[in-house]
Amino acid sequence: MNRDFIISSVKWGVNPKGYYGDFGGAYIPEMLYPNVEQLRQQYLDIIYEQGFQEEFHMLLKDYVGRPSPLFHAERLSAKYGTTIYLKREDLNHTGAHKINNTVGQILLAERLGKKRIIAETGAGQHGVATATVCALKGLECIIYMGEVDIERQAPNVARMKMMGAKVVPAVSGSKTLKDATNEAMRDWINNPIDTHYIIGSVVGPHPYPDMVARFQSVISEETKKQLLEKTGSENPDIVMACVGGGSNAMGMFYHFLDDQDVRLIAVEAAGLGVYSGESAATTILGKEGVLHGSRSILMQNDDGQVIEPYSISAGLDYPGIGPQHAHLFKQNRAEYVSITDDEAMQAGRLCSELEGIIPAIETAHALAYLEKMIFTGKESVVICLSGRGDKDLDTYMNYFNL
Amino acid sequence: MNRLNELFQNKKEPLLSIYFTAGYPDLNSTLDIAEAIEKAGADFMEIGFPYSDPLADGPVIQNSSQKALQNGMNLKILFEQLKELRKRVSIPVLLMGYVNPVLQYGVKNFCDSCAAVGVDGVIVPDLPMVEYEELYKDNFISNNISNIFLVTPQTSEERIRKIDDLSNGFIYLLSSSSTTGKNLTVSNEADAYFSRIREMNLKNPTMIGFGISDQKSFNKAAEYTRGAIVGSAFVKFLDTENALQRIPEFIKSIRP
Numbered sequence: 001m002n003r004d005f006i007i008s009s010v011k012w013g014v015n016p017k018g019y020y021g022d023f024g025g026a027y028i029p030e031m032l033y034p035n036v037e038q039l040r041q042q043y044l045d046i047i048y049e050q051g052f053q054e055e056f057h058m059l060l061k062d063y064v065g066r067p068s069p070l071f072h073a074e075r076l077s078a079k080y081g082t083t084i085y086l087k088r089e090d091l092n093h094t095g096a097h098k099i100n101n102t103v104g105q106i107l108l109a110e111r112l113g114k115k116r117i118i119a120e121t122g123a124g125q126h127g128v129a130t131a132t133v134c135a136l137k138g139l140e141c142i143i144y145m146g147e148v149d150i151e152r153q154a155p156n157v158a159r160m161k162m163m164g165a166k167v168v169p170a171v172s173g174s175k176t177l178k179d180a181t182n183e184a185m186r187d188w189i190n191n192p193i194d195t196h197y198i199i200g201s202v203v204g205p206h207p208y209p210d211m212v213a214r215f216q217s218v219i220s221e222e223t224k225k226q227l228l229e230k231t232g233s234e235n236p237d238i239v240m241a242c243v244g245g246g247s248n249a250m251g252m253f254y255h256f257l258d259d260q261d262v263r264l265i266a267v268e269a270a271g272l273g274v275y276s277g278e279s280a281a282t283t284i285l286g287k288e289g290v291l292h293g294s295r296s297i298l299m300q301n302d303d304g305q306v307i308e309p310y311s312i313s314a315g316l317d318y319p320g321i322g323p324q325h326a327h328l329f330k331q332n333r334a335e336y337v338s339i340t341d342d343e344a345m346q347a348g349r350l351c352s353e354l355e356g357i358i359p360a361i362e363t364a365h366a367l368a369y370l371e372k373m374i375f376t377g378k379e380s381v382v383i384c385l386s387g388r389g390d391k392d393l394d395t396y397m398n399y400f401n402l
Numbered sequence: 403m404n405r406l407n408e409l410f411q412n413k414k415e416p417l418l419s420i421y422f423t424a425g426y427p428d429l430n431s432t433l434d435i436a437e438a439i440e441k442a443g444a445d446f447m448e449i450g451f452p453y454s455d456p457l458a459d460g461p462v463i464q465n466s467s468q469k470a471l472q473n474g475m476n477l478k479i480l481f482e483q484l485k486e487l488r489k490r491v492s493i494p495v496l497l498m499g500y501v502n503p504v505l506q507y508g509v510k511n512f513c514d515s516c517a518a519v520g521v522d523g524v525i526v527p528d529l530p531m532v533e534y535e536e537l538y539k540d541n542f543i544s545n546n547i548s549n550i551f552l553v554t555p556q557t558s559e560e561r562i563r564k565i566d567d568l569s570n571g572f573i574y575l576l577s578s579s580s581t582t583g584k585n586l587t588v589s590n591e592a593d594a595y596f597s598r599i600r601e602m603n604l605k606n607p608t609m610i611g612f613g614i615s616d617q618k619s620f621n622k623a624a625e626y627t628r629g630a631i632v633g634s635a636f637v638k639f640l641d642t643e644n645a646l647q648r649i650p651e652f653i654k655s656i657r658p
Contacts, residue, residue, distance in 0.1 A: 017532075027501055029458040029527035030552040031579045033561075172464050178455065185457045192556050192579040290502045290528070291455065303476035304506035305454040 012257040012324070012333060018206030021330060023297075023323035026205035027290045031189040035197075036293075038112070040207045046111050047104065047214065059103050060218065063136070064093045066100075068219075070226035070382070075354040076367075082375035085236070086357070086385040087223055089248065096360065096387030097216060097248045098129035102198055104215035106133040109196035116140045116195040120170075120184040122149055122177030122244075123314035123362075124156025125387060126200030131165035141165040144183040146176035149314055156391055174308045177318055181292050201245025202322030205293030209250075209322045216251025223382055224255055231380065240265040241384040242365040243336070244280070244316035246325045248386035253334065264334035266325065267366045269311035274338055280309035281338040282321045283329050291319065296326040312341040312395065313361035315387075343368040345399050348389060360387035361395060404522040404546050405494040406571045409445060410607045410628065417629030418443075418620065418657050419609065420636050421498065423450040423466040424483070425475025427640055432483050434646060437490045442650040443657075444493070448525060448631065451480055451499035458527050460583030462634040477507045477515075484519035496523040496550065504529070513541040523548035523571045535568060548572075554579045555595040559602065566604045573606050575599060575627060577613040583634035586613035586622065596626035620656050632656055 018024050018040070026036055046052055060066040069088045077084045089097035102119075109117060117134050120143075121127030127143040134141035143160055147169040150157055160167050173179040181199075188197045202209040202216075224234040239256055241249035243266040256262040271279040279285060286297040291306060298320035299307040311317045321329075328334040339347075348364035351357055359367060363386045370381075389396065396402065409417070420439045424432045432449065439447050452467035452475055459467070480497075487495065497516060504512050504526060516524060524547055529538070534549060542549045548571025553562055556579055565573060575596070577586045586592070599608060610623035611631030623630035639645055639652050 025530060025533065027528045027530055027533075030557060031458065031554050031576065031581075034554075034556040034558075172461075173454065173468070182455050182457045186460075186581045189458060190580050190584070192554070287506075289505055290500075292457075293528070300502070300506065302506065303478070304503035305471060305476075306502075 009257045012328065014206065014210040014324070020324045020327035022288070023295050023326040024206050024209065025295050026293060027295060028205045028293045029189070031192065032185065032205070035188065035192060036205050039211070042112070043108065043207050043211050046108055047211070052107055052111065055107055056104055060100065064099050064103060065091060066218065067222040067226070068092055070223055070230065072230070073355050076351065076370070079354065080370050080375060081377050083380045084370070085227070085380065085382045087219060087252065087382055089219065089384060089386050090357070090359065090363070090388035094125070094129050094132050095390060096125045096129070097219060097251060097384070098126045098200060099132065100218055100251065101200065101212050101215040101247060102126070102129040102133045105196070105198040106137050106139070109139070109198070110137060112196060114194060114196035116142070116191065117198055118142045118144065118184050118187050118195055119198045119200060120144045120177065120180040121200065122146070122180065122317060123391060124149070124153040124160070125315060125391070127165070127167070128156050128159045130198050130200070131160040131163040134165060135163040142187065143167050144170050144180040144187065146170045146174070146180045148175040149177065149180070153314065153391065177314070178306065185292070201247040202250045202324060203245045203292055203294065203320060209294065209324055212247055213250040213254060213324060216247050217254035219248070219251035219384060220253065220255035223252070227382070235259050235262050236380040236382045238263045238265060238379055238381040240267065240366050240369060240381065242267045242316060242362050242386060243321060243325060244269070244318045244362065245320070246322040248384050250322065250324060252384040257333065264328070265369065266334050266336045267369050268336060268338040269313055269316035269344070269365055270338035270340045271310040271312070273340055278310040280311040280316050280318065282309070282319065283336040284338065286320070294323045296320050296323040297329065313344065313365065315360070315362040316365065337369055337372070339365040339368040343371070345396070347371070348396065349400065357385065358389035359385055360389050361392045363387055404548060406446065406496070406522040406548050409494050410572060413445065416620070416624035416657070417445040417609065418653070419446045419448060419629070419631040420444045421448040421450060421631060421633035422637055422640065423452055423463065423470050424480045425452060425470035425473045426466040426637070427469065429473040429475060429479070430483070432480070433486055433490055435640070436487070436495070438646055438649040440491050440493050442653040444653055445629070446494035446496065448496045448498045451475070451477055451497060451503060453500040453503055456500060458581055460581040460634060462583045462638050466637045477503050477512070481515045481519060484521065488520040494522040495520070496525055497521055498525040501526050501529045509538045510541045513545045513547055516547050517545035521547065523550055525550040525574065527552055531565065531568065539568070550574050552576055553599070555591070562599070562602065562604070566606055569606045571606065572628065573604060573608045574631070575608050575610045577610055580612055582612055584613050585615060586619040600626050617656055617658065
């Protein structure tokens, strides 16, 4: 990564006003303005400073374990009749792509002189990744997590506590990810001086979506190099990833955005079925609006009240998508499709049996879309294997009566 | 010139404004409460329209918003209720809420509806200044609606000047950077902040809100500004027995 990437995609990147086409901006109350404005003014200078880049890449290599392998999944390839590669973010320290962003943001927080870190989490992956880097740097860590999620993700709660983080239940609203995000923002309002908020996805007010995308862009940066080595071409035909808020997808798409020949496919969670009333298929069910500080596409009623999403996967259980995704969707640069709970669970099992890799249920949504595609046999497909399924074993066990 | 501008121009004593959430405690209590607030002697009021994700609010107003939504409140119903507003209430009335319901209603429609029912001003804390200026200001001005901006102790002087330029009612000073419902911290820092704002000689009057809950905090606010806004303390009070009849009692506890 170097400073050239600041303008790597004029067409698909954020503009100087903080927008991606019609989406983005910073819809925040005045109480958050000084902190968000400080970030906006300084984030590029800080993250492209040489010392930052050196420490960031050292930690990604020696602490996270990057580069993550690009694995040619032969048995999956044989089953679907084409060439399939898995980008193994599940092999990162803490088991998912989330840590790419938290390593970057903790270094940023340090340079801003912040002493206290807050974050929201749904399934707990981002909470764990945040608690991890706070332990690494010796910073106070407070994680907001919906009361409902605390109950259903007990192992991740324990991991955060092991690393010294304080886990605060969000008891407002539906007591899940959306409400944990509200609570984290309220904390930031009440602690305007010493606190940095590590948002876990490409959502929130500008510059968060851009900043998180840049930290996650290491996924596609590595993929290009790895593909070149393996195939002689740095571009595949198709790139696929699951989307909740959209951070692994944005990292996976980032360096392919300007390569118009590369098909980008983002897979949302359809829950019990897109129109079942229990779904998180935001691009189909949503409308343009503002949530958590940016203008994007979100699930809402006619009065602009946010509708609770549903997915078997806690990480995709979010009523919006990041503003850059909304832009890619509206401009048809990426295809947004959806997969039900059942389809995802079957794909998770299939990947486990064929490749010996148990994927997170989030990731299984991306894998499930392979079933719906028709291949000529000549395509190369890269799927972001965003996380491992250890955290989901209870759900798999219950679903398959294991 | 709207009712709000006239009030600030004509009344010299410290002003008291009361916030409550439309549709709480009951869907149809909005106008009864508004009328009682005026009769009890408040100078103006803010009627909150509820939102599912009120991230600048503490537990009391979160709860009232959630309850109001459960009661079925939305902007369409609120504007229906407010058709009777000016038959029952003569003091200035502001609407306060989050931007997403306003965007779905349509900003222009929203301003038109405000003007049609006699609303004088609007507070939308998460509507950014730049979007207001570039996209929506004309809708507010042509309808004679005051858009009220917030200022916190961390707001820079340059930004306060810009807010002052864009404002045409009053400027809403937050007692500290906080969500609603905390107590006003009377500290040297707060004094320095209020003094600093006073010495800026802004063209708009200022009011202090967030954390005003009793006579002491009201008086403190009135020392530095034109008065204060009471929200959470009043919404909490509405939860007590016979609250509607006892609103004068509440107002007296703030400003005897």
